[in-house]
Amino acid sequence: MRRGWTELRQTFTTGQDLFGHALWTVLLIVPLLLLRDEPLKGAGISLGAFMLPSMMGMTLAFTGLMTTAQLLATEREDGTLLRAKAVPHGMVGYLVGKIIMVSGTALVSMALALAAGVFLVDGVAREGGGALLTLVWVVPLGLLASLPIGAVIGSLVASPRAIGLLMLPVMGMVVISGIYFPLSKLPEWLQTVGQVFPVYWLGLGLRSALLPAGAVAAEIGDSWRHLETAAVLGGWAVAGLLxxxxxxxRMARRESGAAMEERRWKAMQRVG
Incomplete structure (x- = not known):
């Protein structure tokens, strides 16, 4: 746990990392500003208000999946993982540290987007404590659904550069997950595909917590579907944890000085 807090503190005291967090927040807020006066038909809110909790859910899932995968792949290549493996309980400390650091980063990114969005977009976070209690179970369950899968991806990819190749399918998943417009507006087969992934359910859970009750008219079946949200996110969490x-x-067993030297040699060949 101390390792996780140390990494989190380093992240928020490093200029490059702070710039990245600020840039991500700006990228989230700009479309909200552009669409804050565009009404969402039948829901009684603007399209910008619909997008704010959806983008918060996307941030949580994206950070859990891609940041975890990127960190594992990078630190396997640069020897950090090998050094952790060489000390008693090093792998446990390494993984717990990563969970704390990635979770903290995701929560801060969500909080920044919410803090800015509440003042810029009408109709968000006005329901009081009852509805906001939904956040207490949606956010942790969303982290459990995304962090283990990110760890699996990071363990399987050959190098950090391969993570970039995953961005295209990930962005495709985002597009069909009801982040920028209601999923109910898409063809039924795309609705089915979108509901397979946790991004849609994270967005739905956060919308149920932060939007007025009338906004449910924009959702599939005119329902927030809390039971289905818990079931799907829970299913992804169980699958990932198993x-x-x-x-x-398996990845840790295969790590050795020879394997790291081979990766370094291949990297030098690419540079050459």
Whole structure:
């Protein structure tokens, strides 16, 4: 846990990382500003208000999946993982540290977007404590649904550069997950595909917590579907928690000085 807090503190005291967090927040806020006066038909809110909690859910899922995968792939290549493996309980400390650091980063990014959006977009976070209690279970469940899967991806990819190749399918998943417009507006087969992934359910759960009750008219079946949200996110969490330990153990067993030297040699060949 101390390792996680140390990494989190370093992240928020490093200029480059702070710039990245600020830039991400700006990228989230700009479309909200552009669409804050565009009404969402039948829902009684603007399209900007609909997008704010949806983008917060996307941030949580994106950070859990891609940041975890990127960190594992990078630190496997630069030897950090090998050094952790060489000390008693090093892998446990490494993984707990990453969970704390990535979770903290995701929560701060969400909080920044919410703080800015509440003042810029009408109709968000006005329901009081009852509705906001939904955040207490949606956010942790969303982290459990995304962090283990990110760890699996980071364990399986050959190098950090391969993570970039995953951006296209990830962005495709975002487009069909009801982040920028209601999923109910898409063809039924795309609705089915979008509901397979946790991004849609994270967005739905956060919309149910932060938007007025009338906004449910924009959702599939005119319902917030809390039970289905818990079931799908819980299913992804269970699958990830069952799969991640074995994949991570396999990755750790294969780490050695020779393997790291081979990766370094291949990287030098690409540069050459």
């Amino acid at each position: 799969l991640a330990p074995s994949v991570l153990r």
